[in-house]
Amino acid sequence: MTRLNPPSALFSFNDATPPYISRFVPGQRFDLQATIQADPGQTITAAVFKVGGVTVPGTVTITSIGSDRFNVVLRAYSNVVAGVKTVTVEATQSNGPVATATGNFEIVGITTVGRKAKNIIYLIGDGMSNAHRTAARIVSNGIAMGKAITPLAMDTLPVTGILNTPSLNSIITDSAPGAACYSVGNKSNNGQEGVFPDDTADKWDNPRVEHMGNYLARTQGKALGIVTTADVEDATPGSFSAHTQDRGAGTGICDMYLDEGVAKHNLRVLLGGGRKWFIPFGSPGSGRIGNTTSNGADAVLPAELAAGWGVSAGAVDPARDLIADFVTAGFTYAPDKTSLIAAAPATTKLLGLFHTGNMDVSLDKINHRRTSSTASSSTLATFPDQPLLEEMTEKALQVLKNNTQGFVLMVEAASIDKQAHNMDTERFVHDTIEFDRSVQKCIDFQVANPDTLIIVTADHECAGVAIFGASLVTNAQLIARSTALGTDGVQGGVNGATGVNSTDGQLQLRTGVSGTYDSAAFPVYTNNADGYPTTMDPDRKMLIGYGGNGDRYEDWLQNPVVQVNPELRDKPGDFFIAGQAAGAGNSSAVHTAADIPLSAGGRGASLFTGTMDNTEVFFRAMQVLIGGAK
Secondary structure, eight states, rough: EEEEESSOOHHSSSSSSSSOEEEEOOOOOEEEEEEEOOOOOOOEOOOOEEEEEEEOOOOEEOOOOOOOTEEEEEEEEOOOOOOEEEEEEEEETTTTTTEEEEEEEEEEOOOOBBBSHHHHHHHETTOOOOOHHHHHHHHTTTTTTEEESSSOOOSSSSOOOOOOOOOOTSOOHHHHHHHHHHSSSSSOOOOOOOOOOOOOOSSSOOOBBHHHHHHHHHHHHHEEEEEEEEEEEEEEHHHTTTTTTTTTHHHHHHHIIIIIIIIHHOOOEEEOGGGGGGSSSTTOEEEEOOOOHHHHEEEOHHHHHHHHTOOOOOOOOOTOOHHHHHHHHHHHEESSSHHHHHSSSOOEEEEEEHHHHHHHHHHHHHHHHHHOOOOOHHHHHHOOOOHHHHHHHHHHHHHHHTTTTTTTEEEETTHHHHHHHHTOHHHHHHHHHHHHHHHHHHHOOOOOOTTTEEEEEEEEEEEEEEEEEEEEOOOOHHHHHHHTOOOOOOGGTTTOOOSSOOOIIIIIIIITTTEEEGOOOOOOOOTTTTBSOOOOOOOOOOEEEETTSSSSOOSSOOOOOOOOOHHHHGGGOOOEETTTTOOTOOOOOEEEOOOOOEEEEEEGGGGGOOOEEHHHHHHHHHIIIIIIOO
8 A cells, every 4th residue: 555545644654643634524525545556467356445444335446557556446435423533445456465554534523602604704815924914014004103003904803823834745835735725624735726645647536625615515505706816727716616636727627616616516706817718729818728638637537536526527628618608507707897896786606707817916907097008017908907806805795695505705815926926026015905905895794794704814925025124215216226237138247248247236226225124214105095005116115035035136126017037127237136945047936834824803713813734724614614603
């Protein structure tokens, strides 16, 4: 036996003591799976799973996966009795011997206390740490004489916790397991969502774990809503509805939203980017793949998995018009902000796709609204009427409230992470402000609907953000310093090419600009009538560094356009910063293992204090939703 799912320290290290790796709430469904290495030339002819020494009823499927290895799986198992359970697999080889392996998992008990929450809202600032939040507070509301003039909306939530974020296979998580922990209550390998790892290359056959939204739709009739500023197939939104070992399998993930999420799990709201996955192959803007045989991008499930979970087996369907299929399923479709806002208050199902890929960031959307300029982002010329996250959030709440049994809503500010990867300070701070304004929409809803639990957190930290000081000069002086260092765009003394010597950049843009300690003082930003900063380049602005940085040039000024390669950005300033994390020639900042903050408010929020593993959030939320809280 080379693998046994659910994962356990008992199987991997012969350690039966806590912490238990795999945990579930009573009745939550998950698959039992093992990988078995047979002797050369032999096969596995029979297998059984036992929990607590009792054979689990159901169909066990045995599949050869090459090199005398076999995949053994029993689908959609559940257990309603709380406690630690042993799971044993016994496999019989064709020539008679029986191999056995044992692991364990825990069914976490739910107690009946107090009132239940009817609704839960997860607000996930992707990549957001304490430093991202602090930066947004400084820019949005200001600090004077050492105290914040006004707190962020998320600061007003009464309960605070700290979360540990490692994935199942690394101290550094990516967004898929970093978000799936809140949806399924378990660790995942990086790149995987809603599943445990297996030993096949198939994107869709991994052992599954039931999502919170699925469970609560099945047991309580709750609706599910997913809102993001990313492509809707991206890791965080996918982690609340999809089951795959490949977070990038866009066609299949989006098909799964309809074929499983809508058909079986009461998915009522899906808002974000990613229209390309919904457009038939061959049509302008389509991202669907034109193969007529399975290439792994389409969600084609093994028959035994589809039967075990009671879901569609899927199909290879490059010509599928997924928007039309959503409309046929009763959804109102909104391709832009105008149609989103116009959706009737009585709407019960809403699909909004506002971009073919990731939506534009809030700084550029706001700039376009103020000036009609598309200079800051070329995609705004193609998609000029994109909503802000706060507008999507408000409409999602309006639609989901129409479900009388309550709802699960996930709202993601995706580009806090994406722009921190780019080390684009002004854009990630601006998106954190946009996120906080969405938090305020949810707080307003919770005040009117007190049986709502709000959880504001992140999936991980991105880029090792650190606020270290403020500029010593005015913005005009900063522009002059950067311009004076050169306009030819060559790296100068950094790589030996002709141009400005890099020492000049360090003197004028680092030593001559970076005010620390007392010299940092209190940067002053102002807000426009729309509630967003008038400019991200005020005099003596806040300065940010990156502990998980990639190679970049820095001039401390807002970049006029979204530039995904910081190594090609700000080169006239010639202040080069080598990235210790990403390596030479790689200019993307990376995720870090730093703990992340959680803020909670509303029904049952008192359970979310202290330092905890990120998966624990799921169980405390389920306690509030199933058993209630004082």
